[in-house]
Amino acid sequence: MRQKKRFIAGASCPECKAMDTMMLYKEHDVEKVECVQCGHKMTQPEQAVQASTRQFEQVIGVFKPGD
16 A cells, blocks of 8 residues: 655755655654655654644644654
């Protein structure tokens, strides 16, 4: 099964500061973001994403630098 991967337009990597290199994908029901330039990874469990989502709004993922 192929995994969907999406780039986040305008996002910059908190590690290497490169812009437009952040890729979002889901692995074992956990959303992950990875920089294709330096390999820096961030994860956020589904509960944190749902807590940050407003009613009737569809969000792929909410990531805060430093998490």
